[in-house]
Amino acid sequence: DIQMTQSPASLSASLGETVTIECRASEDIYNGLAWYQQKPGKSPQLLIYNANSLHTGVPSRFSGSGSGTQYSLKINSLQSEDVASYFCQQYYDYPWTFGGGTKLELK
């Protein structure tokens, strides 16, 4: 199975700050990567697919980048509604696997 390692596991940031979350795959996943946001007590929501494509309705302050085994999610100008856990997911190969998550809190 392809292992997905996210960092950091938790993150504290201030309103208006820029935040970056990293995701490393155990092998090349050829941009088969998605990012999800899960707010407390809610189900996950798709943010990014194909490593850098924004899902419909997602604010433009979210962006994804990367290639090969290294990917990142960037949130510009952090808002209070961005407090959530973020998960990466590879879909290059079965079984599709998720990263362990990054919990983002406000400082």
Added chain:
Amino acid sequence: EVQLVESGGGLVQPGRSLKLSCAASGFTFSDYNMAWVRQAPKKGLEWVATISYDGSSTYYRDSVKGRFTISRDNAKSTLYLQMDSLRSEDTATYYCARQDGYTFDYWGQGVMVTVSS
């Protein structure tokens, strides 16, 4: 508006069975592959199974293969997960999710399954 509503969860003893359902609305159910994804308490997400739009193909993670069966009824716009020989490690919130290609673009609210004696 896309809606996915799961039901059928609960407390079950190890070795017993449970069947989850997911009622879909707001889109043409028969056009989409569908999946089940689970999340153990305070843990990350884990893909469980996927079924093709017409039900002809199914895919499972190894740990549930032979114990879980994903199925669908396109006439009723409903997805199912039959879970047999349940184990304590199957305890989780189970989400029904629509697939757009290989990503999960809409999720249900989730249903809790607790396997305990």
